[in-house]
Amino acid sequence: GIPTATISRLVTYLRILEGLEVQDILRTSSNDLAERAGVTAFQVRKDLAYFGRFGTRGMGYTVPILKRELMRVLGLNQTWNVVIVGMGRLGQAIANYPGASDYQFQYVGLFDVSPDVVGRTVRGLPVRHMDELPEFVRRNKVDMGFLAVPPDHAQDAAQALAGAGVRGILNFAPTVIQPRMLERAGQQEISDEWRAVIVENVDFLAGMKRLAFYILNPHLN
Amino acid sequence: GIPTATISRLVTYLRILEGLEVQDILRTSSNDLAERAGVTAFQVRKDLAYFGRFGTRGMGYTVPILKRELMRVLGLNQTWNVVIVGMGRLGQAIANYPGASDYQFQYVGLFDVSPDVVGRTVRGLPVRHMDELPEFVRRNKVDMGFLAVPPDHAQDAAQALAGAGVRGILNFAPTVIQPRMLERAGQQEISDEWRAVIVENVDFLAGMKRLAFYILNPHLN
Numbered sequence: 027g028i029p030t031a032t033i034s035r036l037v038t039y040l041r042i043l044e045g046l047e048v049q050d051i052l053r054t055s056s057n058d059l060a061e062r063a064g065v066t067a068f069q070v071r072k073d074l075a076y077f078g079r080f081g082t083r084g085m086g087y088t089v090p091i092l093k094r095e096l097m098r099v100l101g102l103n104q105t106w107n108v109v110i111v112g113m114g115r116l117g118q119a120i121a122n123y124p125g126a127s128d129y130q131f132q133y134v135g136l137f138d139v140s141p142d143v144v145g146r147t148v149r150g151l152p153v154r155h156m157d158e159l160p161e162f163v164r165r166n167k168v169d170m171g172f173l174a175v176p177p178d179h180a181q182d183a184a185q186a187l188a189g190a191g192v193r194g195i196l197n198f199a200p201t202v203i204q205p206r207m208l209e210r211a212g213q214q215e216i217s218d219e220w221r222a223v224i225v226e227n228v229d230f231l232a233g234m235k236r237l238a239f240y241i242l243n244p245h246l247n
Numbered sequence: 248g249i250p251t252a253t254i255s256r257l258v259t260y261l262r263i264l265e266g267l268e269v270q271d272i273l274r275t276s277s278n279d280l281a282e283r284a285g286v287t288a289f290q291v292r293k294d295l296a297y298f299g300r301f302g303t304r305g306m307g308y309t310v311p312i313l314k315r316e317l318m319r320v321l322g323l324n325q326t327w328n329v330v331i332v333g334m335g336r337l338g339q340a341i342a343n344y345p346g347a348s349d350y351q352f353q354y355v356g357l358f359d360v361s362p363d364v365v366g367r368t369v370r371g372l373p374v375r376h377m378d379e380l381p382e383f384v385r386r387n388k389v390d391m392g393f394l395a396v397p398p399d400h401a402q403d404a405a406q407a408l409a410g411a412g413v414r415g416i417l418n419f420a421p422t423v424i425q426p427r428m429l430e431r432a433g434q435q436e437i438s439d440e441w442r443a444v445i446v447e448n449v450d451f452l453a454g455m456k457r458l459a460f461y462i463l464n465p466h467l468n
């Protein structure tokens with residue numbers, strides 16, 4: 027499959043293109059993008075080649091067009107309906123994060139199990155009980171669940187999200203989320219509700235480790 | 248310099264090695280690591296080559312030894328003293344995150360400016376006022392500041408951290424942190440307190456975009 031590193035680079039190219047657009051720079055090239063991204067021009071061309079021919083050979087790329095194509099490839103030209111599961115400190119920080127809505131990640135629902143939290147309003151949305159999740163996901167065509175519960179509750183909450191019908195789970199808990207398995211005709215198989223669910227993990231620890239690395243190796247920054 | 252993607256891959260290899268160790272698997276190879284990391288064996292060897300010869304040609308690597316070397320390269324075999332600046336929702340979520348202390352990122356201090364927060368105790372540590380930061384950083388040999396303040400306050404708080412003498416800033420605010428510049432002999436130069444400071448950014452948005460991408464392109468997962 028496509029390496030995760032390619033996706034990260036595509037996100038980097040997109041950020042660079044947005045920066046160029048903000049400065050009214052309308053043309054770029056694989057060399058220019060490569061320099062700004064800290065990779066080789068060969069890598070840039072290889073990454074973009076997965077998704078089609080964007081530029082004119084030898085002529086570079088038009089910034090708004092390449093940006094639009096990358097946004098399409100990265101699913102950013104459509105609205106994603108998101109619920110946050112777990113409205114403790116992290117869940118509330120996520121709900122209040124301004125960066126998230128520019129890219130059409132719309133928080134449509136907030137969920138928890140604790141009576142201290144359920145019923146409160148955060149950014150204009152009521153925090154509902156997890157019992158309401160399946161019906162809510164169906165009615166509001168929810169695409170993704172952001173999982174911000176404690177690690178020992180993460181698998182249960184993930185099961186509830188998969189059972190409710192989300193297409194993806196962004197997991198912030200420091201634990202591995204497993205799909206529910208079934209035995210069919212003597213074989214272990216992924217259960218139906220998990221079959222099409224993508225799980226992606228988020229971890230600050232990676233950022234902390236990068237910082238430590240660059241403090242020790244500033245010449246490599 | 249070394250590409251950021253290389254650091255991310257090194258962190259991935261380390262996570263894989265930890266996973267192998269937990270299962271009592273003591274040998275690995277560039278092919279094995281490559282397969283688990285979703286990259287080529289060539290890439291694995293290239294990444295490790297930056298830091299020395301770890302394995303025996305044709306014989307692969309010993310898991311605990313390679314893990315120890317990667318931890319050294321990534322600065323994980325030493326303790327890092329960390330302060331969190333901004334003890335709102337995100338700052339508190341960070342302070343309570345269990346994953347952070349395994350790797351010897353020790354939270355030694357918590358700082359804020361708001362009277363609602365200063366004086367409270369979080370995980371056994373008192374939240375101090377920013378006025379105490381310079382003295383605290385000096386006395387406690389603080390290496391890093393985690394910046395979890397609102398975007399319009401981030402530059403000021405970063406300036407306070409640099410002025411106090413930290414070696415690195417992990418920035419969670421959705422804004423670009425700039426070093427303070429001076430004019431010397433008619434030239435623009437980085438100010439002394441910023442000269443050796445590394446700034447690294449953390450953003451959930453990258454994880455959200457990755458999830459969107461894989462939902463649209465499951466065959467590339």
Ligand SMILES: NC(=O)c1ccc[n+]([C@@H]2O[C@H](COP(=O)([O-])OP(=O)(O)OC[C@H]3O[C@@H](n4cnc5c(N)ncnc54)[C@H](O)[C@@H]3O)[C@@H](O)[C@H]2O)c1
Nearest residue numbers: 112114115116138140175176177179198199228229230344
């Ligand atoms: N990814 C990262 O880098 C990172 C950073 C900080 C925290 N975290 C993790 O995020 C999680 C939340 O941290 P926090 O500080 O906000 O914890 P918290 O205790 O403040 O909040 C957790 C919330 O989840 C709710 N909850 C528990 N079980 C639930 C369930 N089955 N369904 C719905 N809600 C449920 C609780 O009632 C609570 O309100 C933890 O797993 C923590 O380790 C991750």
Ligand SMILES: NC(=O)c1ccc[n+]([C@@H]2O[C@H](COP(=O)([O-])OP(=O)(O)OC[C@H]3O[C@@H](n4cnc5c(N)ncnc54)[C@H](O)[C@@H]3O)[C@@H](O)[C@H]2O)c1
Nearest residue numbers: 123333335336337359361396397398400419420449450451
């Ligand atoms: N990186 C990410 O993915 C991500 C995710 C969520 C939130 N965020 C960002 O994290 C930041 C904090 O979010 P939050 O929800 O915790 O906000 P918050 O308002 O709950 O907390 C911010 C805290 O910073 C304090 N503060 C303000 N100026 C300060 C200064 N100069 N020095 C010290 N403390 C100061 C405030 O008193 C407050 O307690 C925001 O910038 C937000 O956009 C980032």
